[in-house]
Amino acid sequence: MSEHKPRSCSPAPATPESPGRPEKRPRLEALYDDEAVQKAAESTSNIISSTNNNGAKSKKPSRRNRKQKHALPEPYSPEFVIAKDVENLLGKKAVEQAIGDGTEWDAPLEQKEEIQVTVSCLSSTGDALCLVPARHKPWAIVAPLALPGETIRVRVYKHARLYSHADLLDVVTPNPEWRDMDRVQCKYFGKCAGCQYQMLSYKKQLDLKRDVVVKAYQNFSNLPESAITPIGTTIASPLEYGYRTKITPHFDAPPKSAQKAGAVDSENPPDWLKIGFNQVGTRKVMDIEECPIATPTLNESLGPLRKNIIEKIHTYKKGVSLLLRDSLEIPPTQANESQKFTDILTSSSEKHVCVTDHKGTVRERVGDKLFEYVAGSFFQNNNSVLLPLTSYVRDAIFPPSSTIADPSSHTARPRPTHLVDAYCGSGLFALTLAPHFGTVAGIELSADSIRSATHNAALNGLTNCRFMAGDAAHIFDTVQDFPRAETVLIIDPPRKGTDERFIEQLLAFACETVVYVSCNVHTQARDVGMILRKSEERDGRRYVLETLRGFDLFPQTAHVESVAVLRLE
Numbered sequence: 001m002s003e004h005k006p007r008s009c010s011p012a013p014a015t016p017e018s019p020g021r022p023e024k025r026p027r028l029e030a031l032y033d034d035e036a037v038q039k040a041a042e043s044t045s046n047i048i049s050s051t052n053n054n055g056a057k058s059k060k061p062s063r064r065n066r067k068q069k070h071a072l073p074e075p076y077s078p079e080f081v082i083a084k085d086v087e088n089l090l091g092k093k094a095v096e097q098a099i100g101d102g103t104e105w106d107a108p109l110e111q112k113e114e115i116q117v118t119v120s121c122l123s124s125t126g127d128a129l130c131l132v133p134a135r136h137k138p139w140a141i142v143a144p145l146a147l148p149g150e151t152i153r154v155r156v157y158k159h160a161r162l163y164s165h166a167d168l169l170d171v172v173t174p175n176p177e178w179r180d181m182d183r184v185q186c187k188y189f190g191k192c193a194g195c196q197y198q199m200l201s202y203k204k205q206l207d208l209k210r211d212v213v214v215k216a217y218q219n220f221s222n223l224p225e226s227a228i229t230p231i232g233t234t235i236a237s238p239l240e241y242g243y244r245t246k247i248t249p250h251f252d253a254p255p256k257s258a259q260k261a262g263a264v265d266s267e268n269p270p271d272w273l274k275i276g277f278n279q280v281g282t283r284k285v286m287d288i289e290e291c292p293i294a295t296p297t298l299n300e301s302l303g304p305l306r307k308n309i310i311e312k313i314h315t316y317k318k319g320v321s322l323l324l325r326d327s328l329e330i331p332p333t334q335a336n337e338s339q340k341f342t343d344i345l346t347s348s349s350e351k352h353v354c355v356t357d358h359k360g361t362v363r364e365r366v367g368d369k370l371f372e373y374v375a376g377s378f379f380q381n382n383n384s385v386l387l388p389l390t391s392y393v394r395d396a397i398f399p400p401s402s403t404i405a406d407p408s409s410h411t412a413r414p415r416p417t418h419l420v421d422a423y424c425g426s427g428l429f430a431l432t433l434a435p436h437f438g439t440v441a442g443i444e445l446s447a448d449s450i451r452s453a454t455h456n457a458a459l460n461g462l463t464n465c466r467f468m469a470g471d472a473a474h475i476f477d478t479v480q481d482f483p484r485a486e487t488v489l490i491i492d493p494p495r496k497g498t499d500e501r502f503i504e505q506l507l508a509f510a511c512e513t514v515v516y517v518s519c520n521v522h523t524q525a526r527d528v529g530m531i532l533r534k535s536e537e538r539d540g541r542r543y544v545l546e547t548l549r550g551f552d553l554f555p556q557t558a559h560v561e562s563v564a565v566l567r568l569e
Ligand SMILES: C[S@@+](CC[C@H](N)C(=O)[O-])C[C@H]1O[C@@H](n2cnc3c(N)ncnc32)[C@H](O)[C@@H]1O
Pocket: 378, 379, 380, 422, 423, 424, 425, 426, 427, 428, 429, 443, 444, 445, 446, 449, 470, 471, 472, 473, 492, 493, 494, 495, 519
């Protein structure tokens, strides 16, 4: 077996924060045309399809793997992101060779095989990426909860294209600089799929999340390096534990025999009864009665809720996903709106309660604003970070006074007066920013959330906001009278990102500033790449990426939120 030289899987080292507007950049290369963007977006699925690099069908998989289903991952799903990280780890040459040979699905390891490997780096999903020993062909192992430099023992349980998933059996040689098991606060850490990083210092977690943003733009934006602004350090969550305001523990339906047998002994529940979260790498539920990343209010409520379910478990015919939302208490007099909004704002109780009814109302405070929304609808899950997040977006929109006030500066811009909030939910960005704008318009697909946004505008005494229910792209029909030079557009789409139709209309609208907030930095990188490149192809001013920054909404996990600020140059 010829020796294969992997490419480094670590992104560029941390750079200091971007000092505001970047230097004028060279125009993007013509190379980045529509077709190339499309290819970039699909590059991973190209690699995982069964064609060789000449486009011809590859050879049949070996006998051992012939029966295995070669499922392609959903674009931009965690598996898709891992596939790209594996490709970078193995190196282009090795990947092309496997594709050419038609052996990219032929795992050199057996199912359940146990093997000792060294961790090369972490994937953007927080999993450890390892190369199988050199006696095998180039192949990677993806395992949870291990750290770069560590020697680990793993057991293979599933093959994918060019890599295998494995369970972590043992950390043979730990990485002493990174791993400190005394930091771990949850007794289920290592078994529950919820957290990946409790053994790391919080600083290391933030560094890793910055790396994820860097890699996402390297892998999926299809932009030249010169177009990607230096990425600052990840902004921390004020709470590292006890922050999660929503949890959804679940349980499976009881076996038929147990449904017939009647109530179980609630003091000694049967082994099959588990109420909690999924085990690492499986869809099996594990019993969890406390979650240290959830707020104290949710943990206090989880015990009685579990007890209640255990007592009547025999009555359930199906599995159930519970909802626990941390809410400020809403006194009955305020719930029916008999009290004036202004009185509610000043007298809102600061006592926390747990809402479990999907249709119930949840109230949260963000700075001096109150938000109410239907418990089953979307709201960010870490209240402690929402003031830093919305303040960051505000400061990005209204940069230091010098660049606005100094008309001789080439970066001088008129002060923004109009805000468009696409994907506005119950109005988080629209309403926290409304006092800084003359006019605000929001759009959102969920009718419940739009009702909440309209209600929240009144609750906070804001009269300059209007909200409509509908697809985000429809917002452009309703804001044609907004002065483009003084308009800011905020986009905060779901994980799948925005779409080409929206981007076309955004480019035609051409407002001065676009802020793209995202819970999936990989689709954000794809979309920002598309916006920059398409704006380059048009006559007139082009968009540049002014700042890009990760936000930590979920400490102890590998998840990162990302905020990109685009301006017309
Ligand atoms: C990540 S959430 C952001 C909500 C809000 N910005 C916040 O922070 O609370 C994305 C929102 O987009 C909405 N959404 C999904 N698809 C949409 C579409 N095609 N057009 C408009 N809104 C959509 C969802 O209902 C959800 O409320």
